[in-house]
Amino acid sequence: MTTKYWNAQDAGCGSLIVGLKREIGGIAAGGLLQVTASNEGAPADIPSWCRVTGHTLVSAAHPNYVLQKKDD
Amino acid sequence: MSEQKKLVIVNSRGFDDERSSVAWSIANTASASNMDVTVFLVAAGVDWVRKGATDVAQLNPLDPSIGDMMRSFLDNGGRILVCPPCAKVRGYTEESLIDGATIAGAPVMLEEITNGAASLSF
Numbered sequence: 379m380t381t382k383y384w385n386a387q388d389a390g391c392g393s394l395i396v397g398l399k400r401e402i403g404g405i406a407a408g409g410l411l412q413v414t415a416s417n418e419g420a421p422a423d424i425p426s427w428c429r430v431t432g433h434t435l436v437s438a439a440h441p442n443y444v445l446q447k448k449d450d
Numbered sequence: 451m452s453e454q455k456k457l458v459i460v461n462s463r464g465f466d467d468e469r470s471s472v473a474w475s476i477a478n479t480a481s482a483s484n485m486d487v488t489v490f491l492v493a494a495g496v497d498w499v500r501k502g503a504t505d506v507a508q509l510n511p512l513d514p515s516i517g518d519m520m521r522s523f524l525d526n527g528g529r530i531l532v533c534p535p536c537a538k539v540r541g542y543t544e545e546s547l548i549d550g551a552t553i554a555g556a557p558v559m560l561e562e563i564t565n566g567a568a569s570l571s572f
Contacts, residue, residue: 392475392482393514396522399482430483 381410390417395427398445402433407449416441454486456567458559463572464494471509473572474498474519481526488567489523490559491551492533495572499532499551500542524550531558 384401386394394415402411415424421440428435428445436444459477463470473489481487497503504517513519524530530551537543537553544553563569 390512392479392519395479396482396526399526427483 379408379410380405381412383412384414386413386415386417386420388417389415390419391423394420394423398424398427399431402445402447405447407447409447410436411445411447413443413445414441415443454484456486456488456562456565458488458490458562458567458569460490460492460559460569460571461495461498462491462493464497465503465507465509467494468509469572470495470498471513471516471519473570474516474523475513476570477528478519478523478526481523481528486527486567487523488529488531488559488562490531490533492536496532496536496540496542499530499547500540501546501548520548531555 382401382405384397386397389397394417398413405411413424421438424443425435425438432448434446434448436446457480459473461470461473463473477487477489491498498516498520504515504520507517508515531554532547532551534553534555
């Protein structure tokens with residue numbers, strides 16, 4: 379299974395979410411996106427975005443996150 | 451989750467107000483979160499879509515530039531409406547505005563709310 383890595387650094391709020399959408403857009407359904415996001419809002423914002431969009435949050439140990447892209 | 455939620459953001463804030471950056475950031479986040487988002491620009495907020503206006507505008511150094519946020523918003527399917535009298539009083543016509551901005555008034559925005567859109571205003 380493909381795993382893509384994105385270092386979001388300190389991107390927060392809108393910048394983090396727009397980046398997540400861009401990065402996950404480039405992988406196939408079921409593929410994994412590994413993210414490093416050091417922003418203080420990330421522990422709340424990334425799980426929330428996953429709930430809203432339907433992608434699966436496989437693991438969250440700030441600042442490291444793994445998302446699985448939902449099926450089309 | 452399968453049904454797309456609607457959101458209307460009314461922005462009356464211009465180049466001298468950091469709240470403009472917050473409004474565009476929230477609009478951008480919403481359009482990147484599978485929401486159907488309409489930004490309705492009124493009063494000084496109309497200046498954001500004048501061609502060339504955002505080339506150097508960055509109101510919060512931790513946000514992207516306003517131009518980058520607007521482009522991303524439009525790329526993700528966001529819609530920008532521009533209050534007709536607010537544009538006219540500034541001498542703007544449709545030709546003065548960036549692609550993706552449409553001169554349309556309160557009825558179009560209110561139709562979104564009638565159809566269930568939540569609203570935020572700045």
